[in-house]
Structure formats: structure tokens, C-alpha cells
Amino acid sequence: MSNKNLIIAERSRSIGNFKVGRILPFLSKRMVGPFIFIDHMGPTYVEPGNYMDVGQHPHVGLSTLTYLIAGQVEHTDSTGAHHIIQPGSVNWMTAGKGVVHTERTPESLKDGNAHEMHGYQIWVALPKDKENIEPSFFHAAANDLPNWQEGSVRYKLVAGEGYGRQSPVPVYSKLFMIELNSKEASHINTADNLYGEIGICVVSGSIEIDGEIIEEGNMLVSNSDDTCCFKIGDNSKVFLFGGEPFEEPRLIHWNFVASNDEILEAAKANWINKAFKMIPGDDSYIALPNMPFKDKK
Incomplete structure (x- = not known):
């Protein structure tokens, strides 16, 4: 089955008390470059009594990238990192052989008011x-990220390399994630600026490709590697992301990603037996769910 010319709509999923729109993985497109999982949170409002409270849970074989457009999230993990994620900044946590973290509404926002997320x-x-490196954590403030203007479109390089620039986020493979914000409708051509597989996530507004309008809540996978051409609508926000795909397929099970079943089985056993390094002073624990393995890429 071809993975080209795909338009992928968000599918609703529940994560704790929140509804999210799942973009990746998709049945016929498991990954775009090394990107294997994308959840869209909101836009919504966090109401009193319904705060984010995701307790300790593990990851292996991946890096998490948290990027907020509005709101705040308190991140704590077993590397010792503790950070309030702000809009426009990047939290990059590399699990490697195993990390545990929590995601909660900061105490400063538990003030009786509703807050956008x-x-x-x-x-x-x-x-x-x-896959088996030591876990680590990196934070980049919004003003640490390369940003520039081309015509009426503002660009921000969130992670990786592109357009002759490099993000300070310490990635481990050839990839890119770029935020585009337009004031007026503009033609975008990524030739000679990006590489590998290219996904276009429409956050708000719309894009047009070959006369077809793709509106917010959808992702499109370019029909050719290294380049794509489209028209971004006025007052629109999109993410370009992707990179060079791996030679080997990846398995994904719950919060674990690996190149083989043995790594996943070991991670499952370690979590059940509470052999992961935990966060000091936090007694929360999300149990391993009873779920089948998902398909390979």
C-alpha cells in the first residue's frame, strides 16, 4: 500500500480527563520520518476540578517533544528535571533505556478560573x-529557537534542521519540525530547504494543494520526499515535520517504542515489577494497560 498522498484527520481519544485529537500513528502511515506519535491537545479550557493530573508513567526508545500554543503544564521526571512548560518553548525528554514522568496543571493555575490549554x-x-542510551532532559525557551520572516509568513524552527538553520534541541536523527504563521495567503515551496518525508499539520486556518482545501484538524503527507509545495491561507498556522525514515520498522506498545519485541517485553516487565527509577516523593503509578501489540510501520 502506498503511503503517499495521504490526508489524515484527527481521531478523538481520551487521555485522563482530556479529549485529544490523535494524528499519528495512522493505520496506513505509522511514522513520518522518525515521528511516530502526535496528539493534539485542545484548544480547550481547563476548568476547576478538572485539572490535568497525569501520574507517573514510563517511556523507552523515544524522545518526547511537548509544544504548547496556550496554557501551561508542570513537567517532572526521573532525571531530576522539573519545569513549567510555557507556550512557544520546547520540552525535550529522551527516554532511551527508560524514564518516568508526570504532567500536571501547575499550582499557580489552580486559582478557581478556567485556563485555555x-x-x-x-x-x-x-x-x-x-534505543538504550541514558535518559535526559532539555528545555529550550521560545526565544532560543531560530525564527525568521519570509514575506507574510513567520517561521520558527522547533527542532532539527531546515532552511539552513539548526534548533538547539539535541535530536538524535535527521529530522525537522517548523512552525509557520501567516498573515496573508502565501505560496510555500520547501525545495532545497527540507529533506526526507514531510508532513503538514494544519493547526488553524487552512492550506491549499492542487486546488483542494485542507482545513484545521488534518495532516497531509507530501507525495514526494525532500520537497512539497502548497498555499497557506491567511491567518493560518501549520507545522511542517518529518525527516529521514529509519531502515528498520518500529513497534509501539502503550508508552514504549522499540525495534524489537524483546525490548518491549522487558519494558513491560520492568514497569509491572516497579523496576524503573521513579520520581522521589511521588507515589502515583499508572498501571500497564491490558492491550495488544500494535502493528509495525
Whole structure:
């Protein structure tokens, strides 16, 4: 089955008390470059009594990229990192052989008011020779990220390389994630600026390709590697993401990503037996769900 010319709509999923729109993985397109999982949170409002409270849960074989458009999330993990994620900044947590973290509404926002929440939770699979590295955490403030203007479109390089620029986020494979914000409708041509597979996620507004309008809540996978051409609508926001795909397929099971079943089985056993390093002073624990393995890429 061809993975080209795909338009992927968000599918509703429940994550704790929140509804999210799942973009990846998709049945006929498991990954775009090394990107293996994308959830769209919101836009919604966090109401009193319905705060985000995702307790301790594990990851292996991937890096998580949290990017907020509105709201705040308190991140704590077993590397010792503790950070309030702000809009426009990047939280990059590399699980490697295993990490545990929590995601909660900061205490400062538990003030009896409703607060907007809008953002993306993204998983980037690690190369096979990096699956067992030590876990680590990196934070980049919004003003640390390369940004520039081309005509009426503002660009921000969230992670990786593109357009002759490099993000400070320490990625482990050839990839890119770029935010585009338009004031007026403009033609975009990524030739000579990006590489590998290219996904276009329409956050707000719309894009037009070959006369077809793709509106917010959809992702399109370019019909050719290394380049894509489209028209971004006025007052629109899109993400370009992707990169060079891995030679080996990846398995995904719950919060674990791996190149083989043995890694996944070991991760499952370690979590059941509470052999992961946990967060000091936090007694929360999300049990391993009873779920089948998902298909390979």
C-alpha cells in the first residue's frame, strides 16, 4: 500500500480527563520520518476540578517533544528535571533505556478560573543504536529557537534542521519540525530547504494543494520526499515535520517504542515489577494497560 498522498484527520481519544485529537500513528502511515506519535491537545479550557493530573508513567526508545500554543503544564521526571512548560518553548525528554514522568496543571493555575490549554504531545523514535542510551532532559525557551520572516509568513524552527538553520534541541536523527504563521495567503515551496518525508499539520486556518482545501484538524503527507509545495491561507498556522525514515520498522506498545519485541517485553516487565527509577516523593503509578501489540510501520 502506498503511503503517499495521504490526508489524515484527527481521531478523538481520551487521555485522563482530556479529549485529544490523535494524528499519528495512522493505520496506513505509522511514522513520518522518525515521528511516530502526535496528539493534539485542545484548544480547550481547563476548568476547576478538572485539572490535568497525569501520574507517573514510563517511556523507552523515544524522545518526547511537548509544544504548547496556550496554557501551561508542570513537567517532572526521573532525571531530576522539573519545569513549567510555557507556550512557544520546547520540552525535550529522551527516554532511551527508560524514564518516568508526570504532567500536571501547575499550582499557580489552580486559582478557581478556567485556563485555555492548547498544544501537541509528540514522540520521536530513537535510532536503533540509541534505543538504550541514558535518559535526559532539555528545555529550550521560545526565544532560543531560530525564527525568521519570509514575506507574510513567520517561521520558527522547533527542532532539527531546515532552511539552513539548526534548533538547539539535541535530536538524535535527521529530522525537522517548523512552525509557520501567516498573515496573508502565501505560496510555500520547501525545495532545497527540507529533506526526507514531510508532513503538514494544519493547526488553524487552512492550506491549499492542487486546488483542494485542507482545513484545521488534518495532516497531509507530501507525495514526494525532500520537497512539497502548497498555499497557506491567511491567518493560518501549520507545522511542517518529518525527516529521514529509519531502515528498520518500529513497534509501539502503550508508552514504549522499540525495534524489537524483546525490548518491549522487558519494558513491560520492568514497569509491572516497579523496576524503573521513579520520581522521589511521588507515589502515583499508572498501571500497564491490558492491550495488544500494535502493528509495525
